[in-house]
């Protein structure tokens with residue numbers, strides 16, 4: 161029998177997930193939990209990713225709070241309802257990170273706050289908190305700011321949406337670590353195929 165102490169668990173890979181237009185239908189500045197609609201196939205994708213060993217971390221810009229349209233308690237009520245809807249489909253998240261900063265500019269490639277995507281702050285904090293392996297992790301979202309946050313954290317990134325294109329990437333060379341697919345289900349298929357490749 162080994163007498164060595166087990167030590168900390170090895171870091172595990174994660175899939176960082178944007179919320180609006182990635183997991184739920186986008187309602188601009190959603191303030192009422194009753195307005196939440198989980199997108200078709202999203203919960204199933206989460207179930208499949210978890211089964212493959214990925215931690216699931218929501219990373220969401222919520223400037224509605226910074227703009228005074230929603231309180232943090234109101235945001236937590238929305239996320240409680242979101243987790244309830246996911247649980248009803250057998251899915252769950254490991255953690256939720258949000259940034260309440262209200263940006264001054266419209267450019268989604270400009271960093272205004274270390275936590276607000278396109279900055280990688282939420283992902284880096286989650287990695288430290290949860291023991292995540294960033295080079296084996298992915299960021300999935302519908303905006304170029306999501307792609308940039310993932311790349312900035314050392315992950316690979318997947319842009320989702322029926323018209324998803326990486327043309328907006330400020331450094332096209334980073335395209336080798338970024339992909340564009342139709343939706344979260346397609347993103348999960350890409351991630352799972354990659355994780356099964358020796």
Ligand SMILES: [Mg+2]
Nearest residue numbers: 178180181302
């Ligand atoms: Mg979004």
